[in-house]
Amino acid sequence: MITPALSSSSSSRADVTDASREESITAWALDARGGDPVAVERFVRALHQDVRRYVAFLGADPQSADDLTQDTFLRALGSLPRFEGRSSARTWLLSIARRAVVDSIRYTSTRPRLSDTEDWQTAAERTQPRDLPGFDDGIALAELLDMLPRDRREAFVLTQLVGLPYAEAADVSACPVGTVRSRVARARTTLICWLDDAEERTPAAAAA
Structure with missing residues (x-):
């Protein structure tokens, strides 16, 4: 369902809130570079759902979506010392997620398929009324x-x-x-x- 547009005042307040949240997430990422465990936890918690939703809708099945989400954060935490905040932490992290999905697809494409249907449970669910x-x-x-x-x-x-x-x-x-x-x-x-x-x-x- 397509929701109606917000009023200009409501949109302005939402934009300010979104901008503040993005600034906080990016600040946590910058603090996490030095190993701040609280900043790391806040950074991961703030973006975990977005990363999983993104990799899932790029075509990953439910099982691999969880693995790709974990892989994304492992890559990100390893790369945090090189993050300088030139883009938002969300944009930076989703770029890493995209590379993780691409790498996974390339890896999977080189493996022999065991059956015509890789995820039989999902296929069965889709045949239900x-x-x-x-x-x-x-x-x-x-x-x-x-x-x-x-x-x-x-x-x-x-x-x-x-x-x-x-x-x-x-x-x-x-x-x-x-x-x-x-x-x-x-x-x-x-x-x-x-x-x-x-x-x-x-x-x-x-x-x-």
Whole structure:
């Protein structure tokens, strides 16, 4: 569901809050360079959910998403002495997460596949009826996002779910900001069409 735009005053307050939070996270990352355990814990806790959401929607299955999240933070903590705060800590960390996913895909592609379906449990779950009471809309959205081309899915997740500004999402994706905007717009249009189609089929299925 697309939520209505906030009023200008509400948006301004939200921008200030978001900016303050980003400054705090970046400050924790800088303090963590010296081995401050409290700063390390706050840094990891603040971004753990965003990193996991990002790697999961890049195509990782639930099991590997947890591993990739852990790998991302291990890489980041090892690289913290070289972090100078030129970008936000979130942008820097998501860039590391992206490299971790790419490395994982390259590694997996060199291994022989044991079956045509790598994650049989997820495949089985996707064959279950989706119009049952209590079905989680979040799972439905995840499946729709999974159907998007990888570049559009990444842009949408970074900006609409993780909340990065378009410029920072462009830094993470290593592409122009205009490209990110175009990918997000196309992803949003496609998702709206799919959701509209799903809503039209649901009453028809119920009537039958």
